[in-house]
Amino acid sequence: MNGGWRKMGLQEEIVERSSKIFRDAYQMSIGELINLYKDEEMDIHPEFQRVFRWSETQKTKLIESIMLNIPIPSIFVSQNDDGVWDIIDGVQRLSTIFQFVGVFKNEEGKLVEPLVLKKTDYLPSFEGMKWENENIEKSFTKEQKLAFKRARIDIIIVKKESDPNTKYELFQRLNTGGSKLSDQEVRNCLMIMTNKSFYEFVNKLVKNKDFNDCVVISDRKEDEQFKLELLLRLLIADSMELEKASEYGDLKELLDKETLNLMDKISREEYDRIEERFNNTFELLNRILGEDAFKKYSDGKYKGPFLVSAFQGIATGIFRNIDVIYREISDKEVEEKIKEFYSTDVYKNNTIRGSRSVPRFKELTKLGEEFFNYEN
Template structure:
C-alpha cells in the first residue's frame, strides 16, 4: 500500500472538531459532570506549587496556554485526553476540584512569581479580601479562553488511547507504567485496581525489594504486568515490535478488554508464586549470585525476575504440592544459583541484549530450570 493510501485510510477513522471555550464554560461543564478529568490520574501527575502558580499567572496576564484534547464518549461526556493537570490546577484554584472519592480538595494558594510577586498567598475567593482575587479579576479570569480539540465519538475507539500516549509521551516525566495506568483507567478501571492490588502484595514487594523512587514510579506494577504477560503469551508475539514498552502496553490493553481473561485465576497464581518465593528465597530471589562469596548480593535484576519469577509461576501448581522445609529451600536456592553458571543465561543478560533476543531465551530457560 502506498503512503498516501495509508494516510487516506487512517484519516477516515478520525473525526475531530475544535473551538475556543471560556474557563467559565469549562468550570460549568465540570460542575455538571459533563467533563471527566479522571481524578484517579491525580496520583500520576505531579505539579509543584510553582508550576500551578505559573499557569494561573499566565491566565491572569492573558498569555495563551496550550489547548486541551478531549474525547467524546457515547453518553456525550468529554474524557480529557490531554490537559488534565492544567484543568485540575484551574479547578483546584477555583475550589471545585474533586478527588476519586468525590471529596473537594482545599482551594490552592498561589506563591509569588517574578512578574507578579503580589500573588503570594492569594486565593480565588476568601473571607480575607486582602488575600483574594477581586471580583473583577475573577470575572476576567473566567472569560479567558482555552482551545479545545475534540475527538468525536464516531472516531475509531482506539484513537483516544493512541492520542493519549502520543500527547503524554512528549515532554512528560511520567514513567511508562504511569502512562499505562492512566490508559487502564480509561479502558477498564476494574482491571487497573486489580493490577494495583497485585503490585501492592506484600510477599511480592519483599521479593523485588525496590527503592521508594521505583515504587513511586509504579515499577512494581510494571513487574506484576510483565509477570502476567510473559506467563501467558506466546513469546513469538513479540516479533514486529521495536520497543518492549509498546508490546507490554498492547498486551495489557488486550487483557483489559478481554471478556475471557480470568482475573481471579491469575491473581491466585500470582499470590501463590510470590508466597512461595518469599518463603524460599525472600529478598534474595532476584539478585546476582556471587560464587566466590557464596551468597546472593546486589540489587534487583530484571533478568532474574524474568527467569525465576516466571519460571516458578509457570510451575507453581507442582511446587505447591511440596512442603516448604529446609531441604526445599536449599533446592530452590541451588536452582536459582545455577542460572549464574548457565552460559545461555549469561550471554543474554548484558545491557546490549535486545529484548527480542533476550526474552525468548531467558523465559523458556527459567521455566525449564524451575520445573520440579
Template sequence: MSLLDEVNEKRKEIRTDGYAMSISEWGSLYESKEIDIHPEFQRFYRWSDTQKTNLIESILLGIPIPPVFVSQRKDGIWDVVDGLQRLSTIYQFMGILKDENSNNVEPLTLSATNYLPSLGGKKWNNPDDENNSFSQELRLIIKRSKINVSIVLKESDETAKYDLFQRLNTGGSDLSPQEVRNCILVMLNKEFYNWLQSLASYPSFQECIALSERPLKESYDLELALRFLIFSDIDAEQLEKLGDVGIFITEKMRNIAINDDFDKVSWEALFKKTFDLLRDNLSDESFKRYSTDKQKFSGGFLLSQYEVVAYGVGYNLKNGNPVIDLRRKAAGIWSDQRYTDWSGSGITATRRLPRILPFGREVFDGNN
C-alpha cells in the first residue's frame, strides 16, 4: 500500500465537523449536560486565577480564543478532548461550574490587568455588590463572543479521540506524561483509573517509593504503579521492541484498560504482596542508591533501582519463586557490573530495560 493509499484509508476512519458557537450556547450545553468537561481533570490542570482572568480579558477585548476539540459519543454527548481549562474558566466565571461531586464551585473573582485594571474584584454577578458585578452590557459581550469547536464525530475510529487528546496535550502541555494518561483513562475506563489510583495510594507502596511533593503532584506515583503492571511480567520479545518507552506505556495502558480479561484481583494481590514485602525489609530505602563504602542506602528515589527491585520481586512472586534476603540483594546490585553499566546517566530506558529487567528477575529468584 502506498503512502497516499494509507492516507486516504485513514482519512475515512476519522470523521470531523466544525463551526463557531457563542459562549451562551456553550453555557447551555453545559447546563443541559450535553457536554462532559470531565471535572475529574481539574486536579491535573493548574491554571492560576491570573491565567483565568487573562482568558476573560481576551474575550472582552475580542482576541481570538483557540478552538475547543470535542469527541461525539454514541449517546450524542460531547467529550471535551482539548479546551477543558478554557471552558471550565468560563463556566466558573459565569457561576455554573460544578466539581466532580456535582457541588457548585466558588465563582471566579477577576484580577486587575494591564489593559483592564478595572477588572480587579469583578464577578459575573454579585447581588451584594453591584459595583463589582458585570453590567448587562458586559455580560452580553461575553455571551455573544464565539469559540470555534472541532468535532470528532461518533462515526470515527473508536481510538481517534484518545490519540487526539494525547497529541494536543503532550509536548507543550503543562501536564506531566502521567497526567495526560490519567485523563485518557478517565475517558476510556474511569473504573480502571480509580483502581489504579487505589493501588498508588496503598500505604506500603507510598512508604517504599518515598517521593517528594512535586512528583506526587504530577501523579508520578500512579505512573510507577502503572509501570509495575506493565513491566513486572513483560516477556523478552516485547522488551526488545520497546521503542519510545513513554509511548509504549501509554499504549499498554490503553490495551489493559479495555481488556475485559485483565485480572485486577490477581494483580492487586501481587502489587500489595510485593510492596508489603519491600516495606518489611527495606521500607523507604527500597529504591535508593547503596554506597558500598558507607554500607548504607541514601539519596532520593531512583527509577533504575525501582525497575530492578520492584519488577524483579514482583516477577518472582507472580511465578511462585521464593524471594529471600531482600536487603542484602538490593544492596548487592550496586557492586554488580551488569547493573552499574546499564543504570548510569545517558542510558535511555529503551536500551536499559531489556538488560536490567532480566537481571532483576535473576537476582531476586531465591532458587538461584
C-alpha cells in the first residue's frame, strides 16, 4: 500500500460515521412540550408553514390520533449551544398541537387563530370543536384537556456534540421520503434552520423586479421555488472552486452541500456588495433583453422558453464581470456578446441530449466567466 494508506472497510465506515452522531430519546407529555414552547426553549420555525401545507383535515386527524391513543411518529430535534431545541422533523405536528391549544405564534410573533376541528369517521362529534369555545358544548372538557396534555410523544434529540452537518442531513432525509416538497423547498427549510439571516437575504434578492422580468418560468416551477434555486446556482458558481464540482454525484448534492458552504463563507458584511452586483446584473439584462434574456438566439431572433443553460452561463458570466461591464461596456456590445454565446462549442457540447448536470454546471460557469471577461 502506498504510504501505508488503506481503504476503510464497511464496519470501520459505520463506526467512524456513527461516532459523529450523539442522541438521546425521551417520552414527553404534550403538556411538557407546550411549556417548552411557551418558555421559548423550542424553535419550531413558523415560517415553514409556507412549505408544509397541512389541511384542516390532516390537522384534525392528528388531534384524533392523540385522543384515541394512536401512536404518532417521533419528533426529531437538535440541541443548540444555548440548549434550545430546533425541530428537525415534526414541525407540522407540533405547530398543529400548539395551534389547537391556542398558543401557536406566526413569524411576526402573533397568535394564530385556534384550530377548529372537523368531524372524522371515528369521532364525528369533533365537528366544530375547539380547545376553548364560548359554546360550552363545542369546547373540550377539563377531563379531555388533561388527557390530551398527558398524552406522550417520543422525542429523539440530536445533541450539540454531533457533527455540525448532521442536522442538515437528517432533516433532508426525514423530510423528502414521503413528502411533496421540491428540492428547493427542502433547501429553504435547511437555510432557515442553519442560517436564517442568509435565507432572508437570498429571499430578498429573489424578489428583485428586474430578475423576475428576465426569469420567466412556469407557475409550477414558481411554486417549487425554482427561482430561488437559480439564485443559489448563481451565488454558488460565483464563490465555489469549480474543480470541486467533480466530487459531487449529481447537481442536487452539489447545490445542497455548496449552499451550506456558502452560508459559512459569506459574511453579513458582504451582503450589500453582493446585492449591488446582483441588482446591476439584472438591471442591465432587463434593460437590454427583458424576458428574452435567457431565450436562445438563432436565425436572427430570440425564441423558445427560458433556458437554465443560458442562465448558468450568461447570468454567471455577467455577474462575475459586472463592475467592468456596467462601467465600460455598451448595451449593444453586451447584446452582441450574448448572441455569440449560443454559437460557442462549449455551449453546444453542454446542451446536447444526455449531457450530465454537474459537468454542464461547471463548464457553462467557466464559459460565462471567460466569455464575458472584457479585461482579457
